[in-house]
Amino acid sequence: EIVMTQSPATLSVSPGERATLSCRASQSISSTLAWYQQKPGQAPRLLIYGASTRATGIPARFSGSGSGTYFTLTISSLQSEDFATYHCQQYNDWPLTFGGGTKVEIK
Amino acid sequence: EVQLLESGGGLVQPGRSLRLSCAASGFSFTGYAMTWVRQAPGKGLEWVSSISGTGGYIYYADSVKGRSTISRDNSKNTLSLQINSLRAEDTAVYYCVKEWSTWGDNWFDAWGQGTLVTVSS
Numbered sequence: 001e002i003v004m005t006q007s008p009a010t011l012s013v014s015p016g017e018r019a020t021l022s023c024r025a026s027q028s029i030s031s032t033l034a035w036y037q038q039k040p041g042q043a044p045r046l047l048i049y050g051a052s053t054r055a056t057g058i059p060a061r062f063s064g065s066g067s068g069t070y071f072t073l074t075i076s077s078l079q080s081e082d083f084a085t086y087h088c089q090q091y092n093d094w095p096l097t098f099g100g101g102t103k104v105e106i107k
Numbered sequence: 108e109v110q111l112l113e114s115g116g117g118l119v120q121p122g123r124s125l126r127l128s129c130a131a132s133g134f135s136f137t138g139y140a141m142t143w144v145r146q147a148p149g150k151g152l153e154w155v156s157s158i159s160g161t162g163g164y165i166y167y168a169d170s171v172k173g174r175s176t177i178s179r180d181n182s183k184n185t186l187s188l189q190i191n192s193l194r195a196e197d198t199a200v201y202y203c204v205k206e207w208s209t210w211g212d213n214w215f216d217a218w219g220q221g222t223l224v225t226v227s228s
Contacts, residue, residue, distance in 0.1 A: 034214035036152075043202055043218035044152065055216060087152050091213035094166050096142075096154040 002026055002090050006099035012107040019075040021102045023088035028068045032092035035064055035073045038101075039084045047086075048073065078104070109133040109217040111203045116222030119193055129186040129203030129219060136184040137161070140206035142215060143177065143188045145199035145224075155201070156188060160209035170196075193226045200224075 003026040013019045023033065031051040036044035046055040048064035051071055061076040075082055083106055088099040115127040127143070143155040156167045156177040165177055174191045186203055200221040207216050 036215070043220055044215075045218070046214065046216045049207065049212075049214045049216075089152070089154075089214065095168050096157070096213055098152040098154065100151045 001095055002029060002093055002097050004088055004090055004097050004099035006086075006088055006102045008102060009100065010103045010105060012105050013078050014107045015080060016077050017107075019078055019082075019104055021073040021075075021086055021104070023066075023071040023073070023099050025069045025071075025090055025092075029090045029092035031067045032090055033064075033066070033071050034089045034091065035062075036087045036089065037082075037084050038087060044087060075104075109205060111205060111217060111219030113201065113203045113219045113222035116201065116224045118225045118227060120228050121193060121195060121226055123193055124189065124191045125193060125224060127188045127190075127201055127203075127222060127224070131184045131186065131203075131205070134205070134217075136179075137181045138209050140164075140208065140210050140213070141179060141186045142204040142206055142213075143186075144202045144204050144215070144218075145197075146202070146221075147196075147199045150199075153199070157206070157213065158186070164210055190224075193224075195226050198224060198226045 005024045007022045033051045035048040038044040052064045085101045085103045110132045112130045140159045142157040158177045176189045178187045202221045203219040204215040205217040
């Protein structure tokens, strides 16, 4: 099983600041990585797939990068609606696995 | 607009069975793989099971393998998940999720609102 590790668990950021979230895979997964945003009481929403391709309707302030075992999600200038938990997911191999999540909170 | 509506959750005793259903609309159901993802209270996301558009490919997480069955009825645009021998650790919100394509692009571009399953005596 490919283990996905996200860091940090919690990130405190001020509105307007840049946030960088990390996701590491226990073995190479090429670019088979997706990112999701989840707000309290809501279902997750797809942000990024293929490690760097934004999903339909996702603002350009969200960007993904990386390949192999190390990936990042960057939010260039945090808006109030961006405070949420972010999950990474690998789809290189079965079982599909998620990271533990990073909660982005207001500083 | 893609809509996924789960049903069938509730309080169930350990050892009993439960069948979750998902009614899909707004897209060509047969053309997309479907998945169940669950989230225990206060925890992260856990993939449970996936089925290809035609139903010919099926995968299960080890945590439910052998006691769960995923199925789909493409004539009724419905996805189902039967879980037997329920355990306390099955307590979670279960999400019905649409995949990007019929098979092979296993990321999730639409999610239902989830149905809560609580396993307790």
